[in-house]
Amino acid sequence: MSAAAGSVCDVLIVGAGAAGSAAAFHLAEAGHSVKLLERDAEPRIKPCGGGMAASVQQWFPFPLDPAVEQVIQQVDFSWCLDDPVVAALPGDAPFWIVRRERLDQLLAEQAALAGAECIAGTEINAITRIGETWQVTAQDGRQWTSRAVVIADGSGSPWPQQLGLGPKQIQTATTMSVRLEGQGSMANGTTRFEFGLVKQGFAWAFPIAGGVNIGVGSFIGKQDADPDDVLAQLLPDLGFPADAGVRQRGQLRVWNGHHRLDGEGIVVVGDAASLCDPFLAEGLRPALMSGCEAAHHLDRWLRGDQKDLRGYSEAMRIRWGDSMAWGKRIAQVFYRFPGVGYQLGIKRPTAPQRIAQILSGEMGYGDIAQRVIRRLLLQRR
Template sequence: MLDCIVVGAGPAGGSAAYHLARRDRQVLLLEQAQLPRQKACAGGVSPQVARWFDCDLRSVVDHGVDRLRFTWKLGDPVEAELPSEEPFWMVRRDRFDHFLVEQAANLGARIEDGAAVTAVSAEGDGWLVTVGDRAYRSRTLIAADGARGPLAQWLGFPSQKRRYAQACELDVPLPARPDSTAHFEFGLVRNGYIWVFPKSDGYSIGIGTFRGNDATDFRGLLETYLAGFGVSADLDRIVPHPLCVWDGSQPLHRGSALLVGEAASLTDPFTAEGIRPALLSGMRAAEAIDRAIAGDRNALAGYSRTIQQEWGDSMAWAKRISSVFYRVPNLGYQIGIKRPTAPQRMAQILVGELDYSDIATRVIRRLTTGFLPGMR
């Protein structure tokens, strides 16, 4: 019997398989797509994640960002240098995610792609995982199957706490390598923003909304923005993708099964950052399973607590900031982004040097008093 089956080969599943294989655990990683697989994503990653891996993740960094530029309806710009020594990473998800899977395989993990899990059921002390007409047995299970994956529901985790954001992304090739500025536009989109991130051979351009379920004209908004930005792109290709954003603390363990990454709704509800929490949760899940197999009965419950402490506490503040900021974004922009220190703080959050809890009370106080007549 295997020690663990990991379902999904995104950053959460790749990280879990890597850290389990590194501890000599027998792990099988099942991915429904053919690897390397494409993933719609802007690919911005905090360099902070490098310290969680022995392998050289920097070898798959495509470009770096050391400057942020914010605008409101294409005007009123604010710029900031990133404070960290190392630029914010820009990665290509097919390469980045696959690199991690290959590293896990080098350490002994078994990888099967084109393997869509069709059912899971508890069997004795472990799990029976079905892929079409094949079945695999394991002592533990990690659901890393992302925002659209079925495992959380199949495993009986409460589904009512799933909150969805949505985002579209497209790559726009350029004849020359763009500079190292990431652009964020807040005024055109209700409850969200447009981004332009530099890649080695062009831009990743996208749009996301984080609150409410209103139908958003992503295509029309991007058309307006790109005309102002001076770039043309074929917008026929854009499709909205769901993101499971953090919406409150919830147990991430059930029996000997754990949820990681977007399957655990860990994505930042203010910025949509999901790669860092996916890598973190994959690593912490692997550590917990390693301890559980070694006999620690509290290890899996400890995983839920650890993620809450190391990520959820900060996300609780991100959720509050998001709800205040996106409710009245013009005020949010004036009070939250245009303050002299604000872009620096935002940059520090993105690279992982600051936690939302370090700035949240002040930011929320400024934003909420900004709404009150006579208080600005």
């Protein structure tokens, strides 16, 4: 049953981002006692791209519209700021741009309305298994005890490796993000992907209401280009001063093989679980997917309907990991030979539609991978 004896709650969730808050909502909605522990005392700006397939709405009974700032209808690709490809996205695969801090806040608010207790300003320094329960300790000495724990504190989380969850060898993309006021020369409903300036990655520009989220990411090997140099070339092309904006450097965990995402009464979700797409850097859809999927299996486990949480790892392997295994192979070839990749991939007439279908979840990388990899390798010869 969900009612816990004494001070033991059903679930402690470490991290109130998209994945953690999604899990908190569904678990609280199912009647479990949930505490959502967040490190930041106040919402902070998250200038990540914020791209999200509209198809994620099906996982929530409340509208996500309040967090949606742009509906993308067109994608502009370029190679070294030239050789443009303009692609109209199909109407049946809409793509949203959200302001990340607003989405996280919306999900956390819905979790609280469903009955979860949200505790901000909580830096966790210990997560310990004690008998049949978990004990989570904050730096200020506060402690909570629960039957289950959800690790959802993002790419910088130390807990998956300490607790034997997720990949033993973490693969990261090196990123720099910046949020700018105003939209420069960018049109509403249009995103931009620039491939040539970053040899083993790409740069992106996603419009939000009254601004733009811009980023640079390197996806294989060490970052080979100074992101400030990339931005100094890209920003004027988008109608901004070369030195505009406050930059944030980061390390984004990307998918790196099939691994257990569950243990005894514990699961890891979102970026902490290394679920980010290793090719297109999509992180929001797998974050929300994993939070909802984890909540489903925890609900059944807490009620005694399943003996362990292995079904969560298996579900994420089927729903996400199998496609990402092919996505990783595509990334390894594409980003080693990006010029060839741009000509044979992005510039192919069907490529934009395929990218839209992958981002919307209508298609997986496995549906296109063998043809794409073969085409790239043959051309390289």
